[in-house]
Amino acid sequence: MAPFVGATYPGGAMLFPEPARSTLRLAVLGPLRAWLDGVEVELGPPQQRSVLALLLAHGGQPVSVASLVDALWGADHPGSAVNLLHRYVGALRRALEPELGHREAGRWLIRGAGGYRFTTDAATLDLLRFRDLMTRARAERAAGSDRQAVHTFAEALALWDGPVAANTPAPVRAHAVFTALEREHVAAVNEATDLALRCDLPKPLLVPLQWVTSQHPFDEPSHSRLILALAAAGYRADALDVYAAIRTRLADELGIDPGAELRAAHESVLREGPEAPAEVRFEPEPLVDAPMPAPSVMPAQLPRDLAVFAGRKDELDHLLAEHDDPAGSTAVTLIRGMAGVGKTTLAVRYVHRIAHLYPDGQLYLNLRGFDHTGDVVQPEDAVRRFLDELGVPSARIPVGFDAQVNLYRSVLAERRVLVVLDNARDAEQVRPLLPGATGCHVVVTSRNQLLSLVAVEGARPLLLSPLSKGDSREFLVRRLGSRSAASDPAAVSEIIELCAGLPLALAIVAARAALQPLHPLSAVAAALRDTKDSLDSFADADSIIDARAAFTWSYQALGPAAAEMFRRLALHPGPEVPARAAAALLGVPVAKAVPLLDELERGHLVSQYAPRRYTMHDLVRVYANELAEAVDTVGVRRAARGRVLDHYLHSAFLAAGLIDPHRPPIALPPLGEGAVVEPIADRAAAQAWTNTMSPTLFAAIEMSAEHRFDEHTWRLGWTFDPFLDRNGHWHQKVTAQEAALAATGRTGERAGRAYVHRSLGYAHKHLGNLVRAAGQFRSALELYVELGNLRGEARTHQNIADLCGRQNMHQQALEHEIRAHEISRLLGDRLMEADCINNLGCAHSDLGDHEQGVLLCEKALLMSRELENRSLEAAAQDSLGTIHDRAGRHSRAILCYRQALEVHRDLQDLYSEAVTLRNLAAVHLGTGDTRAAEEYTRQAAAVLGQPVRFELSAASAS
Structure with a gap:
């Protein structure tokens, strides 16, 4: 591995990393380098390299032997200098044109005109290439294309x-041809900067300006331009720092004051606002002044209350009376009962009646505790979803589950919010979602008793029984109309029975009877009677009726296409089915799928809970799944699943590309016939779609x-991975990538497998499993x-370097960063x-070379601004x-940290914000300011949603 010798000017990476066959590429604007057919050439000892550098610096013009000898050895050259020169030329020819015979003349390195x-x-x-681009930029400027010219100057x-x-050796670099090129460079930077400032387009020139001023510390014109460019780019504090630094340098080393040009640049920056004082006391902003922001949109997520709600008067009165009881204002209400008994319907009617008492919003979540696919909402996912819906920026949500629960309860403190948890499996699924605030109210529905919720949390249970005959009759009257129900009382009674x-x-x-108004109710009762015994009862432990008869009768009344759609919906990953996913399941255009979904909705076999997004009751879904297995072949079911996975893979891939267009893409399999892609127009739409569909995308991976x-x-895992990273879903990331690892093992997809290993390592690192992370990174690197x-x-070398640094293996970390x-x-x-340059700066500092670290990190800072990457x-x-x-x-450390903190907060990067706050605490403790250190520590703990502890010591600060 080549040693890293210090900061180098960015932009000089391999100029032509993949040249065509039989081509030569040369670089002299920086280290002398050559590539033959894409492979870097070893150019020999220093004097031999110097010969080539001198010839290249003359840009194709001949150089006499005498001039070359003088440049290499000076006046005291050895007697064998000319012979040595010829030997160097021969060695260069063999290195750059290895196909030549011993006595053949080269086609690039040519002798003539005495040299x-x-x-x-x-x-x-x-x-x-540089000179050509400069010529083009000047032509563009002359033609009035100033902004394009700025970009061309920057490219040059x-x-x-x-x-x-x-x-090459320092004495050779002192040759006039090289110093002339350095002057040419400085003049080009200044020329380009003047145009960039006129165009108000300074950022592309910041890095070249910084380089010139670092190499020419007393060059006042260049420093003046850097000051103006920094200020114009929005970095006013940095501009003032540059002026202060050169003013001090001129006074200390030359004994002079800044010239008129420098003073004018400084005054121009000052006119934009008051000058920062020479000594600034950095006080932490009080925590009480920065509470958790209120959500931009108050959550109002209650499902629609049924206009045809009937019965349950006694139960509803009981719930309302308990809520009005002062002792019940903080109670958890538990509505339990068998499947299909109407728990959710009653809960929704109840919470709509009391919603006005909770002005800070209503949260609703179907926990899917009894989903037949096992797709139960885990407590950590539920807490995370509620934090999102309460308006907490994703970057401010901590990684740990306990910290997320604490943050959730902190957000709800002093707020009055109604929380509805539907279809809970057990008390452990519910308990983390209970607010600590006394002004909130929770309504839980479940098929199970949830005894510990009653015993420990004081939940008030209501056992919901099937409707009485009177309520059942009222139910049918509300649905069918009083005239229809009165037309055949005996049939109504039989239907109820x-x-x-x-x-x-x-x-x-x-619903089916209302859609067949010409059929008498007696025929409805007879059809229901005929199908009752044709299928087994649902295998539900607390079932006391055979509900399948109703499902069968309604299903048999569907048209063939709607019946097929009904069976396909059971194959969908996740409980919420968008119309385009439903179309993919059936293999038809969306325009044909929507009428079929409407037919299912009219038959109450699906519900449209949002525009063109459908759900099934879990019992109906079980029935549809059993029908699919009984009616459709394995091949038909697999084809349907393949189409819907195509839909989600291609749609998620489109969204991911819009969110991060710089991420190198992977190849996708072609979109299967009958699959459709979600039309996602822009980045905002992509983020909204991904956030909404994230549970379904995870279910699709499973x-x-x-x-x-x-x-x-593995492709779904790759596509969904950045979402999991941005939102800190490390456990889900491990689950998804372990599935991808098994998949790549079966397919032999080695590139995908390498990515999966690296992704798993990244997740394990964030979960604190450093040994597992190291193993995954090693597998990825291999x-x-x-x-x-x-x-x-x-990227893997960077990951390994980070792991090494966390374990104080700083030399190893440096070596991996060098390679990256x-x-x-x-x-x-x-x-x-x-x-990499930023990481190298940290690595050098870890090894004690702080000045080298500053030089590298400042370069990374300027490059980040040029690239407009705020992170x-x-x-x-x-x-x-x-x-x-x-x-x-x-x-200076405090100033840097505060500037970082401002950006972290703008980006809503919670973890980084907390780290920077802790760093600020450590600096203040090191200076003896324990009050500020304690305040910053409190703020860091609050950002992470952790209990406030001030345990920082002087030892930890160092």
Whole structure:
């Protein structure tokens, strides 16, 4: 591994990382480098490299032997200098043109006119490419295309990778041809900056300006331009820092004051606002001044109350009376009973009656405790969903489940919110969702008794029995109309008897009867009687009736296409079915699917809880699934599942690309015939769709794994992975990627498997499982190296470096970061390069070289601003804060941390915000300001939703 020798000017990564066959590429604007057919060439010892550098610096013009000898050895050259020069030229020819015979003349390195010249062009040599781009930029400026010219200037300047011929001996670099090129560079930067400032487009020139001023610390014109450019780009504090630094440098080292140009630039920045005082006392903002923000939209999630609600008067009166009892204001209401008995319907009617007493909103969640697919909502997922719905930014939600519960209860403190938890499986599913606030009220429905909820949490239970005959008759009258119900009292009585007071069965029968008004009720009763004994009863432990008769009768009344749609819906992953997913299940256009879904809705076999999004009662879903297994072949069911997985994979892939267009894509299998893709227009729509569909996407991964759709499993995991990262769903990430790992093992998909290993390592790292994380990263690295996947290799080296750093293995961390940095330059990936440079700065500081660390992190900071990546900008400021603190520059550290904190808060990056607050606490403790340290510690704990503890010590601060 090549040693890292310090900060280098960005932009000089391999200029042509994948050249065509039989091509030569050369770089002299920075370290001298050459690539033949895409492979870097070893250019020999320093003097030999110097020969090539001198020829390239002359840009194809001949250089006499005498000039070359003088540049290499000066006036005291050895007597064998000319022979040595010829030997160096021969070695270079063999290195750059290995196909030549011993005595053949080279086609690039040519002798003539008393010396040598290197024939090249802009496609081969970076110096000529730079000059061509400068010429083009000036032409664009002359034509009035100033903004385009700025970008072309920036493209030209990005070719500079440090001092010209940086890896040749210093005496050679002092040659006039090299110093002239350095002057050419400075002039080009200043020329480009002047145009950029006129166009109000300064950011592309910040990095070149920073480089020039770092190499020419007393160059006042360049510093003046940097000050103006920083201020114009919005970095006014940095502009003032630059002025203060050069003013001090001029006074201390030259004994002079800033010149007129520098003073004018400084005054221009000051006119934009008051100058910061020389000494600033950084006080933490009081925690009481920054409460958790209220949600931008008050949650109002109660399901629609049925206009045809009937019966249950006694039960409703009982619930309302208990709520009015002062002792019941903080009670948990538990409505329990058998499946289909109307628990949710009563709960919804009840909470609509009391909703006005809870002005801060209503939360509703179907916990799916009895879903036949086992897709039960886990408590950690439920808490997380409620935090999202209460308006807590995802980046501010902590990783740990206990911390999330604490945050949830903190958000609800001092608020009056109504919480409805439908279809709970047991008390443990409910308990984390209970608010601590006395002003909130919780309504729970369940088939089970939930005795511990009653005993421990004081829940007030209501056992819901089937409807009485009187309430059943009222139910049918409300659905059928009084005239229809009165037309055949005996048939109504038989229907009531056959449905045994089960509201779900009564609703389905009433819906079918209403859709067949010409059929007498006696015929409805007879049809129901005929189907009653044709199928077994639902296998429900507390069932006291045979509800399947109602389902069968309603199903048999469907048209063939609607019946087929009904069976397909049972195959859908997750309980909520969008219309396009339903269309994919059936393999028809959406326009044909919607009327079929409407037919099912009219028959009360599905409910449209949101526009074009449907749900099934869990008993109806069980029935539909059994029908699908009985009626449809295995091949038909598999084809339907394949189409709906295609729908979700391609839709999620489209959304992921809109959210992060810079993420390198993967290849997808072609969209299957009959599958459709969600039309997602832009980034906002993509985020909204992904947030809404995230439970279904996770269920799709599980379904694809269960039914061995291996190509879908790992690709869905890849596509869904950034969402899990952004939202801190580490346990779900492990589940999804372990399924993907098994899938790639079966398919032999090695590139996908490498990604899965790295993703699993990342999840285990965040969960604190460092040994598991290391094993996953090692497996990923081995695969990436075997595959020749440099990008994946670099990212994995960064992951391993992070793990090493966490375990104080700093030298190993540096070595992995060096490798990642080398690869980023090879690929020309400037964002990765900037990230690597920042990490390298931290690694050097970890090893005690704080000045090198500052130099590298400041470069990363400038690159982040050029690339307009605020996350990296905050990371670089955090790194600088840490390094300045270690070096004893506490005021500078505090300034960097506060700038990072501002960005973290803008980005709503909770974890990073808390880390920076703890860093600020440590700095203040190190300076003896324990009051500020304690306050920052409190703020960090509050951000993470943790109990407030002040346990920071001087030892921990260091």
